[in-house]
Amino acid sequence: MRSTRADDYQHVPRPVAVLAKEFASGATTGRHSHPRAQLLYAIEGLMIAATDDGTWAVPAGHALLIPPGVAHEISMHGTVAMRTAYLVSQSLALPRFCQVVRVSVLLNATLLALAEEPVLYDEDGRGGHLASLVLDEIARAPTTPLALPLPHDGRLRRLCRALIEAPHLPHDIDVWSDRIGVSRRTLTRRFRSETGFSFAEWRRRLRLLEVMARQARGDAMPGIAAAVGYGSPRALRSMMSRTPRGPGSQGSTSP
Known part of the structure; x- marks a missing residue:
């Protein structure tokens, strides 16, 4: 069974590692940070993310791009289904601060598909192609002013x-x-x-x-x-x- 612990995805030797998780309304993650950059994607429900620099709303169909090492806390409003892509920092240009981006139909489909691949997917096979497409779509994703x-x-x-x-x-x-x-x-x-x-x-x-x-x-x-x-x-x-x-x-x- 695929792990739902974020720590298990931080040192996976792949450029993108996707975690799937669901939360009940009212749940919070507690303040934490990750060594990898993170794309926090809301499939259902609303997430509110708080850092020392501000607060971001992440409604369904949007994702929060979090730079590595940024301490944050996420609160859930409504039942939340999410996918988190942990990203190797060298794989794409990252913002200095968190950003909310709109998730395209293609990025949604690619994240869901990559979550079904083995964590140690074949980098020369389907998993590797999906990971490359995830990175391309993140780089193209438009930002939204939900900060x-x-x-x-x-x-x-x-x-x-x-x-x-x-x-x-x-x-x-x-x-x-x-x-x-x-x-x-x-x-x-x-x-x-x-x-x-x-x-x-x-x-x-x-x-x-x-x-x-x-x-x-x-x-x-x-x-x-x-x-x-x-x-x-x-x-x-x-x-x-x-x-x-x-x-x-x-x-x-x-x-």
Whole structure:
């Protein structure tokens, strides 16, 4: 039987090693890292990944590309079926930070097929050809703006952590600048400099990720709206329509 332990795939003498696994809603992986780069692909459900640099939403049909050695924790929202491809770093150009990419029909089929091959597949046979195609498709995969970067400034990071814990909080930028002890001008300038977003844009994106997680768990829209600080589902839908979430949207995806 194929192992479901990530450690068993880190030193396989192959450029790509694929693990198949399922998780119940509410499960978490705990904070960990891998010596190999990782493509974390959601076949079903929603995964939320958190690192020191930010948070990423990985809905079905998408994957998170994680550089080697990056400590991360994954939480599951809804029943999650996933495939993880552990990649030899020299096999492709890797980003400095995590990136969410859209998985093509071909990449999906190739990952599923490679997961059915022996872990020590024949590099000159079908397994080797599938592994090469996986690497080619990852290199071509378009990125999507499903990231929530965190600032490095300790004061701004405390603000962000407070909002992540309670995304419904209504405080405006003036209240937050008083709370963390900086001027509105400094908060505005440094927030955009360190995250690529204005404070208002960042908070909308945070609320969108929370909405996605709650929808994946099957929560009702009125409760979701209240949980993220909106008085009605209609107001929430208006916010969602203004927040980039597709591959053609504008906005930074790197912390």
